[in-house]
Amino acid sequence: GPPAWSFGDHRSVVQRCRPASRAREEAERALTSSERGHRAGPASAPCARSSSAQAPRPGPVRRDSTYARATIVAERVLYQFPISHFAEKVRWLLDARGLPYRIRNVIPGLHVPILKWLTGGRTVPALRDGAVTLRDSTPIALHLERAYGHPLLPSEEDPRRRVLELVRFFDASAGPGVRDFMYAHFLEHFGVARRRILGGYPLAVRVFGALVTPLFEAGVRRTYRLGPGSAAIAKEQILDAVGRIEGETGGRPDRYLAGDSLTLADITAASLLGPLLAPDGSPWTRHDDDPV
Numbered sequence: 001g002p003p004a005w006s007f008g009d010h011r012s013v014v015q016r017c018r019p020a021s022r023a024r025e026e027a028e029r030a031l032t033s034s035e036r037g038h039r040a041g042p043a044s045a046p047c048a049r050s051s052s053a054q055a056p057r058p059g060p061v062r063r064d065s066t067y068a069r070a071t072i073v074a075e076r077v078l079y080q081f082p083i084s085h086f087a088e089k090v091r092w093l094l095d096a097r098g099l100p101y102r103i104r105n106v107i108p109g110l111h112v113p114i115l116k117w118l119t120g121g122r123t124v125p126a127l128r129d130g131a132v133t134l135r136d137s138t139p140i141a142l143h144l145e146r147a148y149g150h151p152l153l154p155s156e157e158d159p160r161r162r163v164l165e166l167v168r169f170f171d172a173s174a175g176p177g178v179r180d181f182m183y184a185h186f187l188e189h190f191g192v193a194r195r196r197i198l199g200g201y202p203l204a205v206r207v208f209g210a211l212v213t214p215l216f217e218a219g220v221r222r223t224y225r226l227g228p229g230s231a232a233i234a235k236e237q238i239l240d241a242v243g244r245i246e247g248e249t250g251g252r253p254d255r256y257l258a259g260d261s262l263t264l265a266d267i268t269a270a271s272l273l274g275p276l277l278a279p280d281g282s283p284w285t286r287h288d289d290d291p292v
Contacts, residue, residue, distance in 0.1 A: 076101040079115065079126040081108060082200030083283045085178060086137045087125040089271040093141050096267070097150045101127075107205060108197060109219060138167060141264055152264040163258045166248070166265035170241055174272035177237025182275060182284075183220055184231035189291045193217050196290075200283055238276070245269055 078094070078101050080087035094101050106114055112122050119126050119135040126135040129147070134140050145153055154160045186193035194216050198209045209216055220226070249255035257265040275284040 075128070075130070077104055077128045078102070079104050079106050079111075079118065079128070080124050081105065081111075081197070083197050083275075084124055085272050085275050086175060088274065089137045089268055090125045090127060090140050092267045092271050093144055093152070093264075096152070097144065097148050099144075099148060105200060107201065109216075137268075138171060141167075145264075152262065152267065154259060154263070159259055163263045163265045166244075166257055167268045169244060170265070170268045170272055173237045173244075174241035174269065177234045177241065178272060178275055179234075180224060180226060180230050181234035181238060183224060184226050184234060185292050187217055187221060187226060190217075192290055192292055193220055196284075238273070241269065241273060 076094075076099060078087065078090060080090075080103060082105055106124065111124065115122055115124070115126055115135065118128065118133050121135045123135055125137055125140065126133065127140045127143075129143065132143065134143050141152070145151060153163055182196075183193060186196055191210075191213055194209050194213045195206075197216075197220070198206050201209075224230075245257065248257045256262060257269060274282075278284045278286045
């Protein structure tokens with residue numbers, strides 16, 4: 001398949017990661033090691049693979065130190081929109097731990113009854129992890145932290161509080177800012193928003209979307225409350241997020257956001273700001289025929 005891609009580690013903003021086949025091999029080795037009674041090590045880098053569906057694999061039996069019981073993970077499923085950068089954040093977190101998972105791309109609009117039944121909410125991403133189902137990227141991140149180790153949060157109280165504050169900041173600034181900035185510009189040209197949002201779906205979905213483009217784009221405007229000034233407001237949110245990165249790192253690209261190791265704050269900032277860079281092979285890749 002196509003090479004995996006990422007928005008980068010702490011040293012560069014965009015970096016091509018190891019091939020997806022290698023990532024799968026590492027995950028399989030981790031499972032094999034865990035089944036022998038050893039804790040599997042994480043994958044070598046928190047790179048995100050393509051948002052296309054992956055073949056399901058049975059999970060190992062793991063000892064959960066938090067709940068002090070053995071948990072059998074029968075199946076792990078991520079419900080997402082391919083274009084969602086919050087879903088990209090969850091993919092990074094799963095890949096960082098070498099956890100196998102399947103992806104289900106729910107169709108915008110039709111996703112509401114599915115997610116209401118699964119989680120009681122309306123938003124993606126949602127993760128079904130065996131008997132546990134959660135929605136939204138940060139609650140999912142905290143669940144993975146408790147259940148599977150490979151900590152991305154410091155154990156000490158003050159550094160942990162600082163990382164969580166950074167996560168909340170980027171969730172509230174870069175998250176809606178990048179989304180609204182993209183969608184507002186897509187909607188300036190008829191059909192672009194529909195093509196970009198539905199680009200990762202099967203042909204039948206894309207054809208149906210083309211037939212109802214005016215309704216689809218009106219729904220996007222209504223859902224995200226996008227109007228004439230939305231792009232300018234979103235741009236200010238993005239600049240706030242970038243300014244916070246510069247302030248936390250002192251303008252040094254070799255620095256982590258908090259402390260001397262990779263944390264949930266780094267993954268949150270990189271995944272949520274990444275769509276602006278439109279890396280090749282990602283759901284946000286620029287197309288020559290797009291006016292945006």
